[in-house]
Amino acid sequence: MPARLFLSSGDLTADRRFEFARDLQLKGDLPAAADLLMQAIELAPDFTSAWFTLADIREQLGEHEAAVAAYQKAQTSDPGDRHGAGLRLMRLGAEPLAGMPQAYVQTLFDQYAPRFETSLVDDLGYRGPALLFKAVLSVRSAARKPAFFKRAIDLGCGTGLAAAAFAKEVDHFIGVDLSPRMIERARATGLYAELDVADMLQGLRARPDASADLILAADVMVYVHDMTPLLAEVARVLAPDGLFAFTVESHAGEGVVLGEGLRYAHGASRVWALIAASGLTLERLAPASARSEGGAQVPGLVVVAVKR
Ligand SMILES: C[S@@+](CC[C@H](N)C(=O)[O-])C[C@H]1O[C@@H](n2cnc3c(N)ncnc32)[C@H](O)[C@@H]1O
Numbered sequence: 179m180p181a182r183l184f185l186s187s188g189d190l191t192a193d194r195r196f197e198f199a200r201d202l203q204l205k206g207d208l209p210a211a212a213d214l215l216m217q218a219i220e221l222a223p224d225f226t227s228a229w230f231t232l233a234d235i236r237e238q239l240g241e242h243e244a245a246v247a248a249y250q251k252a253q254t255s256d257p258g259d260r261h262g263a264g265l266r267l268m269r270l271g272a273e274p275l276a277g278m279p280q281a282y283v284q285t286l287f288d289q290y291a292p293r294f295e296t297s298l299v300d301d302l303g304y305r306g307p308a309l310l311f312k313a314v315l316s317v318r319s320a321a322r323k324p325a326f327f328k329r330a331i332d333l334g335c336g337t338g339l340a341a342a343a344f345a346k347e348v349d350h351f352i353g354v355d356l357s358p359r360m361i362e363r364a365r366a367t368g369l370y371a372e373l374d375v376a377d378m379l380q381g382l383r384a385r386p387d388a389s390a391d392l393i394l395a396a397d398v399m400v401y402v403h404d405m406t407p408l409l410a411e412v413a414r415v416l417a418p419d420g421l422f423a424f425t426v427e428s429h430a431g432e433g434v435v436l437g438e439g440l441r442y443a444h445g446a447s448r449v450w451a452l453i454a455a456s457g458l459t460l461e462r463l464a465p466a467s468a469r470s471e472g473g474a475q476v477p478g479l480v481v482v483a484v485k486r
Pocket of ligand 1: 283287333335339340356357376379395396397
């Protein structure tokens, strides 16, 4: 993942204290790092990066309440919550599970964009687009229909890996992504007829009824807490016989959980129920891991639903 985000306090001395504190943190001297961060915060009370790092250290030291208080400061001092303090609060059980801050996702992927493909494909063995390709081909072949799509929408298109997997099967690809830096990379592939920098739900809302034959979401539903509004838009935008194919991380229980990697994992029975409620027909819901982490396969699902 990208290097830790740094938001300057605007005070040179406070910023320097922060840098020393980070050095100490990386060397493992957590109490000394916390002391220096407190000094930085005294100089610049709204220093978001210092609050966030202090919270992280408090968490590592097992100081639950102090960690929660510092994450809350990091959250309120940056209304967009680019560090994702809200997600840490959810993980600590201090806030109910909710959606991801958009500014956090955008900042994360803007930072990640230059190294995204090397890191995900080479280091984590990412295969989300290949899983979707295989599943879509198999659903089309079982229905005795050609796997050719005039108009496709790639939700959370990133650098364009899903469009590359489906390039020969799609005439007109539209990509939607929150991160302008990821979109720049997608544009450079030349695979997309249109690209929107937008939240995928807003991107879909701007599309006419029955205007897509295929909608893809490769490794993106892991950033969606509640699939219901998105599934409703997908069902509206798909043309009859159109497919929605996505990968998602999963867990053995019910409902949605926020994993250690700060991505949501969805229970299979919940995905099944939400698709049924959206009016789409489930064609495939199979266990499949789209990537590894720490040498282990991350549990996941590959899902294909059709609009009847
Ligand atoms: C892990 S990457 C996957 C990219 C691409 N689909 C692939 O398979 O390589 C997730 C992408 O989803 C985008 N994303 C996450 N949440 C989003 C949202 N709500 N709306 C639009 N894009 C989103 C991120 O910016 C990022 O580019």
